[in-house]
Amino acid sequence: MSNKGVRWAFNLSKWEPSHADMLLATSCVQVEEKERLGKFVFKNDFKASLIGRLLMRKYVNETTGLKYDEIRFGRDEKGKPFLINSPSHISYNVSHQGGYTVLAGCGTGGLLGVDVVKVQFPRGKTLNEYFRTMSRIFSGVEWEKIRSQGSETSQLAMFFRHWCLKESYLKAVGVGVTINLQDVCFKINSDVLSKDRLVDDTEVYFRGEKLDWEFQEMLLDEEHCVAVASESNTGEKILFKEIDFHEVMKNAVSLLDPDENYCTSFFNKCDKI
Structure with missing residues (x-):
């Protein structure tokens, strides 16, 4: 084995x-x-x-x-x-x-979750309209990070990156949308993802308490980001x-x-x- x-x-x-x-x-x-x-x-x-x-x-x-x-x-x-x-x-x-x-x-062993997301503009809505419909998904801290990005393209990329991270964690723990999604808050420390390098310094907090989880993120191509959530840090x-x-x-x-x-x-x- x-x-x-x-x-x-x-x-x-x-x-x-x-x-x-x-x-x-x-x-x-x-x-x-x-x-x-x-x-x-x-x-x-x-x-x-x-x-x-x-x-x-x-x-x-x-x-x-x-x-x-x-x-x-x-x-x-x-x-x-x-x-x-x-x-x-x-x-x-x-x-x-x-x-x-x-x-x-x-x-x-250990809990493990993965999510892949395509970064794409919403159909039939402005970005602000789309963000309003999704307001309950993220905490105030997460929205501040998303909105702090300069262009709409960058804001959208950061939005979907948060989404990807949150889904990877929820899939690992197996709770889905049965919890308040705003209770799970991500702190992204490295703004840029690439296709040839892992980002592994993102942190996650549950109701303000930092959790001991590892997240590995990268781009698959210019339109798709992927995140792996792991309970056990294997190195x-x-x-x-x-x-x-x-x-x-x-x-x-x-x-x-x-x-x-x-x-x-x-x-x-x-x-x-």
């Missing part, structure tokens, strides 16, 4: 699956996950979620040594996937939004590595028979605009 952490990013915009790709990929997930995927209306959402399931299976296989086709995932009462038959304690989390699906994994500084479909499917083993009709239904779905 490997204790080394991983950070994978799959660029969905670069993957236009062939019929053979989809036959193989959809045969490598459990039947209940296949049923969930089939309910998506748009191709984009289907692809993003499918890759997420395959990344989890790849990670568990490579980290624990469990045979690919013997890995079994379940879902807890909140719908979060978990590994049923693991002999070891590992942590992993997936996220997808915009043009990416990402996975963060840690072989030493590892890991940049996200972009992997393609061939790498995702390396060592994959089919769990189900190829389903021609199911794949045809995918190609008949609409693209999300």
